[in-house]
Amino acid sequence: MPQTKKSMKTEVKEEIKPKGEVREVMQPKVTEQKEACQKTVLRITPENARFKYELKKVPGAEKLMLCFQCGTCTADCPVSRYNDSYRPRKILRMAQLGIKDQVLKSDTIWLCAACFTCVDHCPQDVEIAGVLRALRNIAVKEGAMPLNFKELASAIMETGYAYKIPESRIKKREETALPTLPKGNLEDISKLFKVTGFSRILETSGGSN
Amino acid sequence: MTREKGNKYVLFLGCAIPYRESAYEISARQVFRRLGLEVEEMPEFNCCGNPIDPVSHEAMLALAARNLCLAERRGANIIALCPGCAGTLRKVNKTLKEDEKVREEVNHFLKEIGMEFKGTIDVKHLMQVLAEDVGLDKIKAAIKKPLSNLCVAEHSGCHVLRPIKYIGFDDPENPQVLKNLIRATGARVLEYQDEAQCCGAPIIGINQDIPTNLTGEKLSHMKEVGAQAVITVCPFCHMMFDTNQPRIERVVNKKFEMPALHYTQLLGLAMGFSPEELAIKELRVDASKLLAVINT
Numbered sequence: 001m002p003q004t005k006k007s008m009k010t011e012v013k014e015e016i017k018p019k020g021e022v023r024e025v026m027q028p029k030v031t032e033q034k035e036a037c038q039k040t041v042l043r044i045t046p047e048n049a050r051f052k053y054e055l056k057k058v059p060g061a062e063k064l065m066l067c068f069q070c071g072t073c074t075a076d077c078p079v080s081r082y083n084d085s086y087r088p089r090k091i092l093r094m095a096q097l098g099i100k101d102q103v104l105k106s107d108t109i110w111l112c113a114a115c116f117t118c119v120d121h122c123p124q125d126v127e128i129a130g131v132l133r134a135l136r137n138i139a140v141k142e143g144a145m146p147l148n149f150k151e152l153a154s155a156i157m158e159t160g161y162a163y164k165i166p167e168s169r170i171k172k173r174e175e176t177a178l179p180t181l182p183k184g185n186l187e188d189i190s191k192l193f194k195v196t197g198f199s200r201i202l203e204t205s206g207g208s209n
Numbered sequence: 210m211t212r213e214k215g216n217k218y219v220l221f222l223g224c225a226i227p228y229r230e231s232a233y234e235i236s237a238r239q240v241f242r243r244l245g246l247e248v249e250e251m252p253e254f255n256c257c258g259n260p261i262d263p264v265s266h267e268a269m270l271a272l273a274a275r276n277l278c279l280a281e282r283r284g285a286n287i288i289a290l291c292p293g294c295a296g297t298l299r300k301v302n303k304t305l306k307e308d309e310k311v312r313e314e315v316n317h318f319l320k321e322i323g324m325e326f327k328g329t330i331d332v333k334h335l336m337q338v339l340a341e342d343v344g345l346d347k348i349k350a351a352i353k354k355p356l357s358n359l360c361v362a363e364h365s366g367c368h369v370l371r372p373i374k375y376i377g378f379d380d381p382e383n384p385q386v387l388k389n390l391i392r393a394t395g396a397r398v399l400e401y402q403d404e405a406q407c408c409g410a411p412i413i414g415i416n417q418d419i420p421t422n423l424t425g426e427k428l429s430h431m432k433e434v435g436a437q438a439v440i441t442v443c444p445f446c447h448m449m450f451d452t453n454q455p456r457i458e459r460v461v462n463k464k465f466e467m468p469a470l471h472y473t474q475l476l477g478l479a480m481g482f483s484p485e486e487l488a489i490k491e492l493r494v495d496a497s498k499l500l501a502v503i504n505t
Contacts, residue, residue: 058266059266059311060266078406078407078409078423079407079409079412079419079423082418082419082422082423083416083418083419110263110412110415111412111415111416111419112412113367113407113409113410113411113412113419113420114367114411115367115371115406115407115411116367116368116371116372117367117371117381117407119371119372120371120372120373120381127372129372133262133263133266134266136263136264137263137264137265137266140263140264140265145264146414146415148414148415149260149261149263149264149414152260152261153260153261153264153265153268156255156256156260156261156272160254160255160256161224161227161228161255161256162224162225162256162260162261163224163225163228163229165224165227165228169227169228169231172231173227173231176231176235176488178231178234178235178238179250180250180252181222181227182222182250182251182252182253182254182255183252183253184253184254184255184256185253185255185322188255188275188322189255189272191321191322192268192271192272192275192318192319192321192322193268193271194321195271195317195318195321196265196267196268196270196271196318197265197267198261198264198265198267198268201264201265
């Protein structure tokens with residue numbers, strides 16, 4: 001037995017030997033190491049803590065702190081399989097740390113497809129899709145609303161529908177004897193957008209791609 | 210008096226169906242009439258609220274609650290064809306019934322328009338109404354032309370399944386309701402890999418690659434087991450499987466040529482309606498071979 005072990009060791013050494021040059025490159029100088037460390041170290045400020053507690057108050061994000069980072073959400077996420085940067089576990093960690101700027105400015109918070117697989121699978125009963133939605137809501141309040149959502153919201157305000165249904169479609173309904181489409185009361189919608197504070201958000205947030 | 214157990218329904222059409230999936234509505238209305246399902250119109254409904262939940266949860270709650278109040282006034286339960294609408298209205302209905310704090314907040318919004326949420330109705334997706342209120346026996350009794358030489362794959366879609374604590378009428382890990390509804394038409398349901406997986410449609414406005422790959426993967430799995438068609442109950446999933454299929458074929462470099470039928474079209478064919486009566490022509494992926502199989 002010991003003999004086999006020995007021979008294995010030598011084999012490994014031999015394998016590594018030709019890669020000597022690579023190894024040298026992979027070992028950064030002490031100063032570089034220090035710099036790399038400084039980049040990854042997070043200094044948590046009272047502001048970070050405030051953000052975390054603000055987020056926890058949003059419906060859907062209440063159980064944020066229960067996340068123990070098992071990663072079931074990411075493992076089961078269909079979007080994560082086809083995208084290298086969307087990782088719900090990571091977003092939850094960033095949210096728990098309260099690193100507001102990094103998490104709100106991250107484009108990945110807009111990639112959740114709300115399939116709710118993570119919600120059903122989370123062993124801690126954290127409503128992960130709810131946390132994502134809470135983060136998006138806050139990002140929008142801070143002025144960053146993706147263009148397609150701005151269009152959807154404007155269409156609802158102008159027509160009661162999320163899409164502007166073309167005249168040709170409405171005419172075709174008449175031809176096929178379908179009942180007239182419901183017409184949302186635009187005055188009601190306008191009042192509801194005002195009282196919920198959404199009108200103001202729509203006015204102040206510029207659509208971005 | 211609560212009408213929760215009554216079978217009077219008011220139809221919630223939503224936005225996506227009149228915008229681009231009218232075949233779903235046309236076929237659903239045919240099927241309802243044949244089954245004697247009383248469905249009323251509501252001329253004042255607005256968007257369910259779901260599309261703007263990512264940007265304002267409060268505005269979503271307000272829009273959804275207004276729709277619920279309108280149905281309450283009518284004393285009728287809501288039947289929605291779109292799982293996005295059904296899921297949203299169902300979730301908000303449940304939350305407002307159970308959470309006093311949220312109800313108070315929402316009623317404060319509703320006061321502006323002279324409404325109040327009372328919690329007297331129920332919201333169901335078409336699939337749930339067909340399975341629970343109409344029942345498989347009644348559906349089977351209405352079949353005139355069993356589709357016994359048809360093998361299909363189902364795609365229930367996410368919002369009729371999850372989150373289970375709000376939707377909860379089917380098993381999200383092993384969905385059976387749509388399968389049973391398909392079997393009632395005489396067709397065979399094939400099992401395939403990752404049946405309950407999302408098609409990706411909700412993020413198509415943000416990113417096209419992910420939904421394209423997800424739906425492409427699902428179509429590949431369906432093709433592998435020999436499915437002749439995919440059956441959906443959602444206008445967004447249907448858009449991915451039907452309208453976007455030619456694009457997906459180009460991107461993933463595979464030929465699927467897989468017709469995607471709304472469940473109500475499949476059921477309608479089995480009930481003996483003609484393809485014209487079910488607006489089969491509106492499908493983007495050619496279904497003529499499929500119709501030929503049915504007619505042999």
